[in-house]
Amino acid sequence: MTVELLNHRAEGPDSAPPLLLGPSLGTSYALWDKVAPELSAGHRVVRWDLPGHGGSAAELIGPGATVGDLAALVLALADALGVERFAYAGVSLGGAVGLHLALHHPERLTSLAVVCSSAHFNGAAPWRERAALVRREGLAGLADGADARWFTPGFTVPRLVRDHRDADPGAYAACCDALAAFDVRAGLGRIAVPTLLVAGREDPATPPAHLREIADAVPGAALVEIPGASHLAPAERPEAVLAALRSHFGEGAARLGMAVRREVLGDAHVDRAQARQTPFTARFQDFISRYAWGEIWTDPTxxxxxxxxxxxxxxxxxxxxxxxxxxxxxxxxxxxxxxxxxxxxxxxxxxxxxxxxxxxxxxxxxxxxxxxxxxxx
The missing domain is CATH 1.20.1290.10 (AhpD-like)
Known part of the structure; x- marks a missing residue:
């Protein structure tokens, strides 16, 4: 018997470290369109659709669903792709899935980034009301107000608004059920994987205080606030999100690359290069350490x-x-x-x-x- 999987898109070399990207409620994996191709230069990037969103079947989820149910679907996808351990980044509901994985399946994660999300979503009542509304009236009304919930004034991504309008109402409502039941504040101190929190400074749905709450509770966690970003930061401020994720997920390659660079070129040369570094050249120096020395020169072939x-x-x-x-x-x-x-x-x-x-x-x-x-x- 074939088990139906979440719809997904894979990018980057199969031999690269795997990185799974989760979407927010109402969007598809197109949320990561301006970030995933860049991340795929150094990772095997797999972005997935929520049930009833994008290309994923609505039947994968039902009334009373939990974030744990969604996490199980993500693990089933990883298993089907032969991915044992992976880095993970998710937005909003996708970020909640990442927190669940870090708490209940830490052996599967190498690192975690939680983007414009929360350890709780302001109580169950608003989400139960939204679920009832969607089951009764569909998604047209909510989609009309998506820009105000997702972006700063004057900004929009028509593809994402269209994905919201085209989502399956029953699956969307079931995702609302999952958000209603989600609250992992009591367990945050047990998260042991390297964790990054990314907040949109203009986000009304999960404001920076929600991300700061997680950062304060998770040992060693880091927090980045992105100016001019609302709830869907990867779509509105992709360059800033990309820089934060590269720094977090690529830290090992950069550190290894710098060590190899020093071994091959010598400390004196590298020290001079670092001393000459400016904000203008910093990304280039990072590129050299991360890719030339951290990946090419470390390849044992x-x-x-x-x-x-x-x-x-x-x-x-x-x-x-x-x-x-x-x-x-x-x-x-x-x-x-x-x-x-x-x-x-x-x-x-x-x-x-x-x-x-x-x-x-x-x-x-x-x-x-x-x-x-x-x-x-």
């Missing part, structure tokens, strides 16, 4: 010796002789002898041209001479 040979050749081919000098020093740290470096540069004379190799030999000779006299850094 090639040894560091082999990577140095490839790098020297590429730098000669493009005439980057200042960078070449730096990587001649790196090649020596990676175990290449002067004779081996010379052989690599001789190879470039055949395939990159004699003038390029001539300049490369001159740059390399200066570095090797400095090494002999102890003047190199």
């Amino acid at each position: 090639l040894s560091r010796r082999e990577r140095s040979m490839v790098t020297l050749t590429a730098l000669v081919a493009h005439g980057h002789y200042e960078e070449l000098a730096m990587h001649v020093r790196a090649a020596r740290r990676n175990g290449l002898s002067p004779e081996e470096i010379g052989a690599v540069l001789l190879q470039t004379a055949v395939y990159c041209g004699v003038p390029a190799a001539n300049s490369a030999f001159a740059a390399a000779q200066r570095v090797l001479a400095e090494e002999e006299t102890g003047d190199g850094t």
Whole structure:
């Protein structure tokens, strides 16, 4: 018997660390359209639709549903995709699912980001009233007021408003039942996975105080407030949300990348690069540490010796002789002898041209001479 899964979209390489993205009530996975493609550069991103929303079947949920029921559907999706442990970020109801997973299935999470959400949603009564209204009258009226609930004045995302209007009323009402019953304040202190809280400073539904309450209770949690963002921050302020999530989910790669960068290039060079860093260049420096050094140079497919040979050749081919000098020093740290470096540069004379190799030999000779006299850094 085939079990129906939540509708989902996967992006990024299958070998990358998995990251699941959860939506808010009334939206689809399109909520993450301006964030997920960027995150997929370093993650296997899987974004999913709530039951009765987007492409997910309404029958996956029923009256009296709980956030735990939704979390079970997310775990079933992860299991079907062969994902044992994953990072998770969710907005509003999707964030509540993340909190439930962190409390009841911590062995499945590597890290958590809760975006414009809460440990409780202001009591059961308003959600029971909304569920009854939707079961009685459908979603047209609520969809008409979506912009005011979701965005700052003058901003809208027509696709998300359309998704709200097209959602299944019964499944939407069941999600309201889940929000009515949700309150995990008493358990927040037990959450042990690395946790980030992201608040929209203009959010009337889950204002910053709700996120601050979680941050104060979860050991080691961090809180980021985004100016000019209301309830659907990933749609309204995607760049700010992306920066926060990259910092949180990519911290391990950045830390590892910086360590490898220092091992290969030397502390003196990296210290100089860091000292020259400005707000304008900070993201580029982060990119270099995270992707070039944290992912490419740590890939065990090639040894560091082999990577140095490839790098020297590429730098000669493009005439980057200042960078070449730096990587001649790196090649020596990676175990290449002067004779081996010379052989690599001789190879470039055949395939990159004699003038390029001539300049490369001159740059390399200066570095090797400095090494002999102890003047190199």
